[in-house]
Amino acid sequence: MENRYYKGQLLVAMPNLADPFFSRSVTCLCEHKEEGAFGIVINQTYTDITEKDFFKSLDIECKKEPCDRLIHIGGPVQKFNVFVLHGQPFHWLNCFMVSDTIAMSSTIDILQAVADGSGPENYLIATGCAGWAPGQLEVEMKRNSWITCPLDDQLIFNIPTDEKWEASIRTLGIDPAFIMDGAGHA
Template identity: 40%
Template structure:
């Protein structure tokens, strides 16, 4: 299994046009990766990852279904000294991946953006700034979002090789999957979207 700890690809699509170009080239920006049952890396067992960038330079994504039970949104606001605490609204937290685990990223609907937001698709963006946390705490911000600590990253060709090696399936993303209220069920739900019964798969089964 290829390692998943390089820096994000230098030429990550930073606009809707870039994301569209990546999709046209056969890349999977904006789709969900779903780990096969035989995933050999325990950090990604039964993981569902939103690919925020995928190109010839590599890929980066956010794991959606590894909750952070030891840290709450209120705790994070307090640590960052952001008001108000308690906040007017909250979003759930997830362990986004093994790279830069102390850095926060909000994956969110694109109805709210700020300078530096990465446009993943027409309706989806990724923001790593204090402004979005403050906006959410005050009751505003994007309609839907999830706060990730860290991310998953792949170097040039690594993810493509893993997909060819049957480590991952891919499924189109929608808000029900991206912002699932029960992340512990997300892997099975994503599998069912593909018409797959996980119990019927072996680690060497084919890929989408």
């Protein structure tokens, strides 16, 4: 039996996914192998935690302007860990390549660079991540809880957060109205 791994793709929650955290979520799958999978949810943010507040809590001065991006809720696992999904450059400590154009870093050097304006142009900061035990994601895929779509830098970094789910579905040539809850029921 051939194993299919989805590292470097977007996982898009289908309407039948009942988990309240992952409902209509879009997750950048950073790693997927036999030992399990993990990713960062890219379309959920805290409504009241900006970069300025976040950096202040870390005793890092935010010198860049504006410093008002919202911090993402990357998932329900490792809630107190910080992850930065970003584009080039990729020279940060412990920089982990997700694809040819996107990496994940979680060290203080990239956070300081973002705060002083010398970090990557394209990035999002998240606390927490999504994780799957060995075989768990494969089971969820077979249940049609998720569909995958290609990783898209523009979608991750430039589409408004509340539009990412529908935009992800549209990249597959599907009208989101056709897969909404209750679609097609009389």
